[in-house]
Amino acid sequence: MKKKVGFFCLIFFFLVFIVSMPVWAQTPKKPPAKKPAAKPLGVEVIKFGGMGIMSGPLSICGRMIMMGAQSAIEEINAKGGILGSKCELKFMDDELRPAVGVKNVRYLVSEWGAHFILGVDSSGVAMAIGEIMPEMDRIYISTHASTDRLTEELVWKKGIKHIFRTTVPTYQEAILPAMIFKDFMHIKRWAGINCDYEYGYVSWSLFKETLKKYRPDVEFVASTWAPFWTMDFTPHISAALAANPDAIFSTPWGGEGVQLIRQALIMGAFDKIQLWWHPTGATTDFLEAVTSEVKADKFKGKLWVSGRYIHNWLQTPENKAFVERFVKRWAMYPFHPGQGAYDAVYFVKAALEKTRSLKTSEVIKALEGMELMTPAGRKYIRPEDHQAIYPTPAGRPVYDPAYPIAIVGDFKMIPAKEYFRHPPFEPVKISK
Amino acid sequence: METLAFQGLVGLSLAMYLWLLAAGLTIVFGVLGILNFAHGSLFMLGAYFAFTFYGLWGVNFWFAILLSLLSVGIVGYLMERLFLRHIYHLDHAYQLLLTFGFILIFDDAVKMVWGGVAKIPAMPTFFEGTFSVLGRLFPIYNVFIIGAGFLVALVLWLLFEKTWWGRMVRASASDREMASAIGVNIPTLFTGVFVFGAMLAALGGALGTPVRVVAPGIGAAMIIQAFIITVIGGLGNLKGAFVGAVIVGVLSAYSILLFPVFELFLIFVIMAVVLMVKPQGLFGR
Numbered sequence: 045m046k047k048k049v050g051f052f053c054l055i056f057f058f059l060v061f062i063v064s065m066p067v068w069a070q071t072p073k074k075p076p077a078k079k080p081a082a083k084p085l086g087v088e089v090i091k092f093g094g095m096g097i098m099s100g101p102l103s104i105c106g107r108m109i110m111m112g113a114q115s116a117i118e119e120i121n122a123k124g125g126i127l128g129s130k131c132e133l134k135f136m137d138d139e140l141r142p143a144v145g146v147k148n149v150r151y152l153v154s155e156w157g158a159h160f161i162l163g164v165d166s167s168g169v170a171m172a173i174g175e176i177m178p179e180m181d182r183i184y185i186s187t188h189a190s191t192d193r194l195t196e197e198l199v200w201k202k203g204i205k206h207i208f209r210t211t212v213p214t215y216q217e218a219i220l221p222a223m224i225f226k227d228f229m230h231i232k233r234w235a236g237i238n239c240d241y242e243y244g245y246v247s248w249s250l251f252k253e254t255l256k257k258y259r260p261d262v263e264f265v266a267s268t269w270a271p272f273w274t275m276d277f278t279p280h281i282s283a284a285l286a287a288n289p290d291a292i293f294s295t296p297w298g299g300e301g302v303q304l305i306r307q308a309l310i311m312g313a314f315d316k317i318q319l320w321w322h323p324t325g326a327t328t329d330f331l332e333a334v335t336s337e338v339k340a341d342k343f344k345g346k347l348w349v350s351g352r353y354i355h356n357w358l359q360t361p362e363n364k365a366f367v368e369r370f371v372k373r374w375a376m377y378p379f380h381p382g383q384g385a386y387d388a389v390y391f392v393k394a395a396l397e398k399t400r401s402l403k404t405s406e407v408i409k410a411l412e413g414m415e416l417m418t419p420a421g422r423k424y425i426r427p428e429d430h431q432a433i434y435p436t437p438a439g440r441p442v443y444d445p446a447y448p449i450a451i452v453g454d455f456k457m458i459p460a461k462e463y464f465r466h467p468p469f470e471p472v473k474i475s476k
Numbered sequence: 477m478e479t480l481a482f483q484g485l486v487g488l489s490l491a492m493y494l495w496l497l498a499a500g501l502t503i504v505f506g507v508l509g510i511l512n513f514a515h516g517s518l519f520m521l522g523a524y525f526a527f528t529f530y531g532l533w534g535v536n537f538w539f540a541i542l543l544s545l546l547s548v549g550i551v552g553y554l555m556e557r558l559f560l561r562h563i564y565h566l567d568h569a570y571q572l573l574l575t576f577g578f579i580l581i582f583d584d585a586v587k588m589v590w591g592g593v594a595k596i597p598a599m600p601t602f603f604e605g606t607f608s609v610l611g612r613l614f615p616i617y618n619v620f621i622i623g624a625g626f627l628v629a630l631v632l633w634l635l636f637e638k639t640w641w642g643r644m645v646r647a648s649a650s651d652r653e654m655a656s657a658i659g660v661n662i663p664t665l666f667t668g669v670f671v672f673g674a675m676l677a678a679l680g681g682a683l684g685t686p687v688r689v690v691a692p693g694i695g696a697a698m699i700i701q702a703f704i705i706t707v708i709g710g711l712g713n714l715k716g717a718f719v720g721a722v723i724v725g726v727l728s729a730y731s732i733l734l735f736p737v738f739e740l741f742l743i744f745v746i747m748a749v750v751l752m753v754k755p756q757g758l759f760g761r
Contacts (some may be wrong), residue, residue: 099587100693101594177661240740273697275688276493276616279729282486285612286479286733299594300688310599312606312613333596393573476737 059364084127084400087159089295091132092117092389093152094163095145095173096381100273102165104263104329105381109163109187110135111374112382116389119369126393127400138164139274142172143454149173153180159402162388163360165381167191167242174408177206181404183411185391187384190214190352190439191246196469200429207407208430210391210423212464214243217295217323218250219463220438222349224456225291226258231318233265235289237296237304239282240269240476244295249325249474251293251356265289270304271475272297277304291319301325302333305347309337313345321437325349328377331441331450338441338450349452350438352380352418356451357437366419377449387418387432392424428467435460478610483610483728483733489618491725492625496680497702498709498717499632500673506712507649507669510560510571514578515677516699522548522678523690524590531597534578537686544682545675550592552674556667564666579696586692594691601685617656618685624683629718645669649712652681704743708750710760719758 094113096106107379110133117131125131136154138145144162152158160236161177161184164170170189175198177184186194186209195213198204225231234255238244253266266287268280274296281304284292290312296304301324308314324330326349337343355367355377370378395410396402412427423432435457442453501515525547530540555578561568603620606613636642648655648665656662681695688694705724709716724743731739750758 098696099583099592099691101689101691103592103691104594107593190666268732269739271740273693275694275697277482277489278615279486279732281488282483282612282729283733283736286483299596299691300594302594302690303687306596306599307615310606310615310617310687312605312615315613336598432754 050079056371060246061189063472081131085129085396085402087129087402089132090126090392090393090396090402091156091158091160092137093113093149093156093158093161094133094385095138095148095152095161096135096163097140097165098135099139100247101275101303102140102272103298103299105165105188105298105327106137106163108379108382109165109385111370112187112231112378112385113162113389115370115373115382116144116386118373120131120389120393120445122370123181125251126396126435130178131389134158135163138166138169140166140169142166142169145169145173146176149176149180149184153182158182162278162385163187163381164189167194167246170194171198171242174204174207178204180206182206183392183407185210185388187211187388188352188381189243190217191242192250192465192469192472193242193246195429195431195476196467198466200467201433206404207387207427208432209389210387210432211380212434212436213431214247215328216251216352216436217247219254219465220394220458221256221321221348221464222251222258223324223458224342224348224438225319225321226255228291228319231290232261233263233287233289233291235266235268235272235284235287235292237268237277237292237294238266239295239297240271240453243267243297245474245476246472247295248293249470253472267476270300272300274300275303277307278305279312281308281313285311285313285316286390289317291316293321295323297324297327298329302326302330305330305334312395314342314346318346320347322347323350325441326351326354326439326452327379328355328449329379331377331452334441335443335450339443343441345440348440350436351452352436353378353383354436354439355379355383355454356444356447357439357455358419360419377447383418383420385422387416387420391416391423391432429469431464433460433464437464478612480730481735482610482612482614483729485614485622487726487729488521488722489621489625489725490729491722492621493684494698494701494705494725495718495721496627496628496676496683497698498705498721499628499714500676500680501699502701502709502712502714502717503632503676504670504673504708505706506714507645508560508563510670511568511575512560512673513572513575513699514555514582514695515575515673516695516697516702517579517582518548518674518677518695519681519698520550520586520690520692520695521551522681523685523688523694523704524586524595525678525683526682527595527597527690530600533593537600541679541682545678548678549671549675550672552578553667556615556670559671560661561666566727567600583692583696587695590690592692594689596689597685599686621683624679628679641668643710701743704747707757708747710757713757713759713761716757716759 437455439452525544705720709720
């Protein structure tokens with residue numbers, strides 16, 4: 045009996061539903077009580093789809109991108125958004141895998157409705173998603189992935205205008221040190237401990253080629269290769285040291301970079317060599333991990349580092365305020381993927397305020413040649429390859445009691461114009 | 477020549493981490509017949525617990541390792557009692573599914589508790605410094621790791637060959653029903669063996685904390701190598717696991733020195749060659 049009653053109730057409601065459908069269709073949507081001013085961009089929310097590595101030893105870099113973008117978005121929203129439209133970030137893990145990155149971009153654009161894509165740590169992932177951006181009709185702003193091929197090949201040569209980059213490419217890893225260390229006449233033998241993927245190949249090849257131009261007398265005596273997820277670098281360090289190098293060039297980054305330098309320390313590498321160039325050593329996760337070693341001068345002044353942004357370098361009001369807000373928000377000092385993501389959001393803001401439209405082709409035009417004062421200094425987006433031009437120095441980790449962790453000091457600066465490559469980019473032979 | 481010998485020594489320390497992981501894996505397979513994919517996760521948990529006790533709470537390094545072993549032992553106990561016990565009679569495919577599920581659960585649990593960012597504690601000061609070996613500098617820590625690896629091998633040999641418990645384990649490994657008939661309490665023994673294997677994995681993870689990063693996913697990254705080692709040595713064979721680990725560790729170190737371009741797939745080449753020549757593994761029966 046009970047069952048029957050239930051059944052009839054169901055039928056009844058269903059009928060009511062069917063019958064009332066036309067009524068709903070005709071009822072005009074409730075007019076809002078007070079019509080808000082029309083948004084020039086035509087959307088309530090501007091959606092930023094972010095990506096980076098969010099798991100494993102390198103995950104601090106992905107989190108940095110997320111933190112930087114989120115910081116900018118919170119600041120912008122607190123001031124009323126971009127032309128009245130609020131901003132929103134959705135962040136995904138690309139697992140350092142190109143296929144996952146491509147899948148994420150398709151999801152972010154087609155299903156979630158992202159207007160812009162930013163981030164990505166891995167050069168391999170960036171190259172893969174760069175290729176599909178025209179099809180997605182969205183702009184992708186790289187904030188960390190640094191193979192120079194992204195801007196030189198995809199943007200400049202292939203003409204994929206949908207790609208931009210707010211941070212220095214591998215010029216930082218490779219050309220800057222070549223121009224600095226060319227004057228270190230006593231250093232003649234270089235060995236490489238590099239990442240066994242795009243980033244490592246490009247950096248090492250570009251470094252060798254540039255240094256050789258200035259110093260035909262240098263020799264590259266060993267190169268070893270470490271894939272993602274290498275946990276023990278001692279065989280690599282030992283193999284590099286076996287060639288009796290004067291200096292070592294190393295690209296492993298994130299937590300892997302920390303392990304590498306840690307293991308080099310316990311192997312006594314800093315007693316054997318004159319200099320160690322670790323281009324990602326200005327990241328604050330690295331500096332934090334080696335603070336006690338820096339204090340105890342374990343590196344003997346031989347470790348040279350850099351980054352695409354160094355929080356204690358520029359003493360401008362923009363930078364000081366940025367660092368202060370960042371530390372307050374995330375309890376951590378910012379480093380380049382985060383700072384680059386922060387700038388990416390502000391570049392988009394400046395472009396949208398110029399175009400007053402979300403149309404991709406117009407935003408691309410607005411971004412080309414744009415100049416913006418950022419915490420990392422004035423950045424200029426070169427129209428030819430969509431690369432932001434600005435310098436960051438190299439230096440040595442030092443300890444300053446004003447900071448809880450080691451910082452970079454002894455800066456050596458080269459103007460951006462000199463250490464950036466310029467179109468037409470002469471091809472570099474990339475090899476392992 | 478000295479370069480080769482030195483690189484071999486470096487490879488040997490690499491091999492010892494692999495040995496600790498492969499030992500537990502092969503014991504559990506040999507006795508329980510379970511291919512425990514989540515063995516790497518226990519390795520990771522060992523590292524996280526050691527990091528927490530030693531790096532965060534400032535517990536003495538040795539005591540932190542001990543506590544980490546006990547904690548992972550408890551995790552292993554719960555895993556066996558609540559889950560694995562029910563699938564011993566099922567096909568290997570189900571075991572792989574269940575243990576693979578554990579990998580995902582442990583990875584996410586670790587992210588929830590410790591966050592996704594890699595952790596690196598400071599090095600205990602008594603491990604700093606180097607020995608001079610063959611005119612090169614060799615880290616004290618690696619000497620310690622090699623010593624620990626051989627010590628574990630010795631202890632395992634004594635345990636399985638010379639003690640009553642070891643004999644019971646071997647008996648139940650070769651014939652479960654017969655062992656049960658002569659009064660071995662199989663379920664309790666299995667729990668014990670699984671906990672023991674889990675603790676070996678944890679030891680490998682915990683010993684790495686001062687020089688390696690602790691991060692979600694390190695277990696999954698190691699487990700493939702450990703599997704390859706057990707396959708090379710013969711599944712379920714302890715001696716095989718030791719020899720396999722030494723082969724893989726030392727040859728990887730040599731290939732990094734001599735053929736850096738091919739290092740990535742060397743381990744797979746070794747496995748392929750062994751499988752072609754002796755499909756049951758070097759020491760397999």
